[in-house]
Amino acid sequence: MAKLYVIGIGPGGEGLFTKKMIDAIHESEVIIGYGPYLDYLGSLIEGKTLYSTGMKSEIDRCKEAIQQVDEGKTTSIISTGDAGLYGMAGPIFELSTGQDIEVIPGVSANFAAAAELGAPIMHDYACISLSDLLTPWETILKRARKAAEGDFVITIYNPRSKGRPDHLEKIVNILLEVKDPKTPVGIVKNAGRPGTERTITQLDSIDYEKVDMLTCLIIGNSNTYVKDGWMVTPRGYENK
Amino acid sequence: MAKLYVIGIGPGGEGLFTKKMIDAIHESEVIIGYGPYLDYLGSLIEGKTLYSTGMKSEIDRCKEAIQQVDEGKTTSIISTGDAGLYGMAGPIFELSTGQDIEVIPGVSANFAAAAELGAPIMHDYACISLSDLLTPWETILKRARKAAEGDFVITIYNPRSKGRPDHLEKIVNILLEVKDPKTPVGIVKNAGRPGTERTITQLDSIDYEKVDMLTCLIIGNSNTYVKDGWMVTPRGYENK
CATH class of the missing domain: 3.30.950.10 (Tetrapyrrole methylase, C-terminal domain)
Incomplete structure (x- = not known):
């Protein structure tokens, strides 16, 4: 079953990436996030299918993530800091319909x-x-x-x-x-x-x-x- | 000049270690922490000089860290979670006397x-x-x-x-x-x-x-x- 990772990448510098986060990105076919945040991931996202939208389109990104997982693709949706504080974890769980979800915590701002x-x-x-x-x-x-x-x-x-x-x-x-x-x-x-x-x-x-x-x-x-x-x-x- | 790293190692699992934290441990000659927390570091601390004390001896650990740095040894003092929340960052700055200190944030509990x-x-x-x-x-x-x-x-x-x-x-x-x-x-x-x-x-x-x-x-x-x-x-x- 495809997984949906909800990832806090930390503040953005690669020095505060975690191993768990990096492993989840490697495992994912699709990476979704606000454009400038995807840029923080650098070479980690080479070869991945990317989906980005503007700052205020969080709900579009969440819906896209859920759809990609429903189509069988393991997907990571990213936030800066921790995804569980003003990040994507809330709207993902609000919109989810039984997907296999894992939240990976990060260093908050x-x-x-x-x-x-x-x-x-x-x-x-x-x-x-x-x-x-x-x-x-x-x-x-x-x-x-x-x-x-x-x-x-x-x-x-x-x-x-x-x-x-x-x-x-x-x-x-x-x-x-x-x-x-x-x-x-x-x-x-x-x-x-x-x-x-x-x-x-x-x-x-x-x-x-x-x-x-x-x-x-x-x-x-x-x-x-x-x-x-x-x-x-x-x-x-x-x-x- | 020897450095004093004040490190939050995250909750303990190596999946939530950060690159910055691992680099600081590698760079340090001396690693100081509560015994069970040092155990979380596993092979990272092989070959290091270790100093541990019991749960309630935080001040002794901080004084030891400052003394080791004053003797010219780059030293890491560790907390679980983030060192800046109920951790070692506070007492280190309270006791410091001009040492070169860097706090490395971690994933808080x-x-x-x-x-x-x-x-x-x-x-x-x-x-x-x-x-x-x-x-x-x-x-x-x-x-x-x-x-x-x-x-x-x-x-x-x-x-x-x-x-x-x-x-x-x-x-x-x-x-x-x-x-x-x-x-x-x-x-x-x-x-x-x-x-x-x-x-x-x-x-x-x-x-x-x-x-x-x-x-x-x-x-x-x-x-x-x-x-x-x-x-x-x-x-x-x-x-x-």
């Missing part, structure tokens, strides 16, 4: 970003996407407030785009009602793939113009501090 | 567990450890309540041990004040390494006796449902 910054997550954290294409904006605002009240480290995906230039600032303003304005904030662009840029600033000093869709933000908890250019959230062993 | 369950995370989520060795129990209770109020998917680490047999039940009782008792819950033991076991149940029906320290729980949000034995949190494309 927030941990790739964290590694560039030092140890900013370390402890309990909440991950929030600011994209309101599929989530009511009121829900996003509420989650940001609850995460701040719980003193979670907060990682933010999809912080800003042309269609929503002021979403991040609105969220930060909510966080500032609860959190110390000097809370460290790490900003990483292209984490874990070529072109990485990282900055450490504080909650009341974010340069919003430098943030785009390829950026991940990590906002500390009440114990997070900066040391030697690294952002550190303690586990509690030592006092800062 | 919650995503390995999610992959076994289908697509239970998918959307905004909060990750909480129930270990109160370093965190006040009141803080943990508050975070659980805020995460529930924010309708986050909730992943739970360190749910239960001999020293805290009823922590998970206390947390679930708080969640039940906010969340639907029929909310799907995925329970995965040994995710991403040999001996994986997975169960899907609901919030008011958890068999606490089957949960131990090697178990990760994923509790759905208000949209999560079960389909064909998989746990699925939709992104919003399709109605359930």
Whole structure:
């Protein structure tokens, strides 16, 4: 029976590919993904049947993957990061009709970003996407407030785009009602793939113009501090 | 100058090792970790100087790593999952004194567990450890309540041990004040390494006796449902 692999390829750099992911690609006849993500796979996809669509055609890609498997072809559908976080695993299971599916986890963008910054997550954290294409904006605002009240480290995906230039600032303003304005904030662009840029600033000093869709933000908890250019959230062993 | 690699090896199975992690181990003269985690590395550590201590001696391991680097030996200190989540990255940066440090991210246990369950995370989520060795129990209770109020998917680490047999039940009782008792819950033991076991149940029906320290729980949000034995949190494309 043909298999459907739902693969998180990690942030994009081949250094964070996993053996399991590479084996699944080798085993697959068909590889499906957003075009620029397929490019990350380089020579791994030589000789494969490729199917790619634009950024917002996730459902088309999922339907194509399911159809290819139903026609007997083992198929991989790829996401960057982990496929189970804002990736293709959800829509695949929503649309599936009994196919033989295996999800292969990958290194998610927030941990790739964290590694560039030092140890900013370390402890309990909440991950929030600011994209309101599929989530009511009121829900996003509420989650940001609850995460701040719980003193979670907060990682933010999809912080800003042309269609929503002021979403991040609105969220930060909510966080500032609860959190110390000097809370460290790490900003990483292209984490874990070529072109990485990282900055450490504080909650009341974010340069919003430098943030785009390829950026991940990590906002500390009440114990997070900066040391030697690294952002550190303690586990509690030592006092800062 | 000798380097200090702080490595997340993923859940333990070699299928989720990354190339970057393997290269760092090869480059290192000294490998430091909790004994059973070193065993996961198998033949990768042949010929290396090894230093291991018991589960609760993290600080001793970090001090040893820093000392080895100061003596000119490139050293890797390992965590399972990602080193930046309840791992060694935090204490290393807390104790560091200017060493050349690189963090190599890994596949974290919650995503390995999610992959076994289908697509239970998918959307905004909060990750909480129930270990109160370093965190006040009141803080943990508050975070659980805020995460529930924010309708986050909730992943739970360190749910239960001999020293805290009823922590998970206390947390679930708080969640039940906010969340639907029929909310799907995925329970995965040994995710991403040999001996994986997975169960899907609901919030008011958890068999606490089957949960131990090697178990990760994923509790759905208000949209999560079960389909064909998989746990699925939709992104919003399709109605359930």
